[in-house]
Amino acid sequence: MANAKISLTINGRAVSAEVDTRTLLVHFIREHVKLTGTHVGCDTTQCGACTVHVNGTRIKSCTMFACQLEGAQVTTIEGLAKGKQLHPMQEAFREHHGLQCGYCTPGMVMSAIGIAERYKGKALTEDIVRHELEGNLCRCTGYHNIVRAVIAGAKAMSAG
Amino acid sequence: MYAFNYHRPSSIAEAVKLLKASSDGRCLAGGMSLIPTMKHRLASAADLIDLNGIRELAFIRREGDALVIGALARHVEIADSADVKKSIPALAALAASVGDPQVRNRGTFCGSLCFADPAADCPAGLVGLNGTVITDKRRIAADKFFNGLYETTLEKGEIVTGVSFPIPEKAGWAKFANLASRFAIAAVMVAKTGGGVRVAVTGAKASVFRVPEMEAALAKNFSAAALDGIKISPDGMNNDLHGDPDYRAHLVSVMAKRAVQAATA
Ligand SMILES: Cc1cc2nc3c(=O)[nH]c(=O)nc-3n(C[C@@H](O)[C@@H](O)[C@H](O)COP(=O)(O)OP(=O)(O)OC[C@H]3O[C@@H](n4cnc5c(N)ncnc54)[C@H](O)[C@@H]3O)c2cc1C
Ligand code: FES
Ligand code: FES
Numbered sequence: 528m529a530n531a532k533i534s535l536t537i538n539g540r541a542v543s544a545e546v547d548t549r550t551l552l553v554h555f556i557r558e559h560v561k562l563t564g565t566h567v568g569c570d571t572t573q574c575g576a577c578t579v580h581v582n583g584t585r586i587k588s589c590t591m592f593a594c595q596l597e598g599a600q601v602t603t604i605e606g607l608a609k610g611k612q613l614h615p616m617q618e619a620f621r622e623h624h625g626l627q628c629g630y631c632t633p634g635m636v637m638s639a640i641g642i643a644e645r646y647k648g649k650a651l652t653e654d655i656v657r658h659e660l661e662g663n664l665c666r667c668t669g670y671h672n673i674v675r676a677v678i679a680g681a682k683a684m685s686a687g
Numbered sequence: 688m689y690a691f692n693y694h695r696p697s698s699i700a701e702a703v704k705l706l707k708a709s710s711d712g713r714c715l716a717g718g719m720s721l722i723p724t725m726k727h728r729l730a731s732a733a734d735l736i737d738l739n740g741i742r743e744l745a746f747i748r749r750e751g752d753a754l755v756i757g758a759l760a761r762h763v764e765i766a767d768s769a770d771v772k773k774s775i776p777a778l779a780a781l782a783a784s785v786g787d788p789q790v791r792n793r794g795t796f797c798g799s800l801c802f803a804d805p806a807a808d809c810p811a812g813l814v815g816l817n818g819t820v821i822t823d824k825r826r827i828a829a830d831k832f833f834n835g836l837y838e839t840t841l842e843k844g845e846i847v848t849g850v851s852f853p854i855p856e857k858a859g860w861a862k863f864a865n866l867a868s869r870f871a872i873a874a875v876m877v878a879k880t881g882g883g884v885r886v887a888v889t890g891a892k893a894s895v896f897r898v899p900e901m902e903a904a905l906a907k908n909f910s911a912a913a914l915d916g917i918k919i920s921p922d923g924m925n926n927d928l929h930g931d932p933d934y935r936a937h938l939v940s941v942m943a944k945r946a947v948q949a950a951t952a
Binding site: 528529531547548549551570571572573575578584585586587590591592594595597638641642659661662663 | 688689690691692693695715718719722723726727735737739786787788789790792793867868869
């Protein structure tokens, strides 16, 4: 077994730890930092339930090693709300009923914010959103309300 | 997953040295192929050399009449690059068709070449566009780079630093993706260059291949109609739940025509 020391920022909080080099970022977030909003839904890098932002980019945290993240800024689903006030994208998912069981939702919301940022200032169409959500699987909703939520959330983000 | 030591060099020279010093070292680029494979214990390494800290590998630029892409250029950057869209739009289209957005945010073109997955898109980009792989010690022509299923002609410890593409007169990309994995069931890169026409197919056999009959027909008449009547043999085509050899052979013809249409649109 080999270890590595890392210091990074998660949701604005400085975190330092010594981890087995094999530790995946998602397991670091869930088991070391005890933030369990980020989910694991597959072992093939396909489902997107583990999506978080690393230095502002959405990535699948099951497919990065924690030891790669020295100095990185990580944002997880827990980092979005301000106290009791939901992030506009979370609010849009609630308002548009963009979830059923909720398993995919943390990853969906993190991806949705990535989409809103990527298309900032441009019109977000249903086609674009469906294409941009290809890395996030949902087994409940049929996606329809998720797509509506993303479009509404992106609009609210640009207004706010 | 098997245990490994982790290294993060900041220069190519340092990475080469680390690889040389290890009995079983491997590069880590985007990790989109390597990490899932390691999770399943289908790959392992005593030492993982993370290339992500090497700034000199993160570039996309025009060099005279070539487009050069560094080993850390990610699919999303290739897809979005104004230089790529202007000089080889088909390459931007290929990059935009890889996997999903999160995979494109991490995965690199060169990592895909090194992995040599039979269903990967980038091998068809390299061979179709007649690119040259640049390593820390030599340049390898597209036609000499792949060596069958998951095999390349890279030597142990050799690092790919980038790929250089001549600018084609016209090129087109067409992909028929497996909707679950997003990998190609069959995909084709067609390019018309000063040196002739190239047609490269991925997803259909154990490794990327060219189709000389199509190249000859397109050299005479660069239009989709020129491919009418050219039969592709199902011999050696992949047979899996996504498609049998006859289906794939047919699909190659359809994708080749669409690639030519994309090139001439
Ligand atoms: C859900 C999903 C969908 C995907 N869909 C597609 C698709 O549609 N099309 C497609 O083509 N691919 C697809 N992929 C594969 C994707 O992993 C590759 O496209 C990716 O670009 C591989 O590059 P990487 O940088 O992630 O390589 P890594 O995983 O980091 O490395 C792959 C291999 O190459 C070696 N390597 C990497 N860089 C170098 C270098 N510079 N020098 C020497 N050796 C090196 C590594 O040691 C390793 O053996 C998909 C992957 C996933 C997880
Ligand atoms: S857990 Fe499924 S993509 Fe990460
Ligand atoms: S709401 Fe259940 S998986 Fe998406």
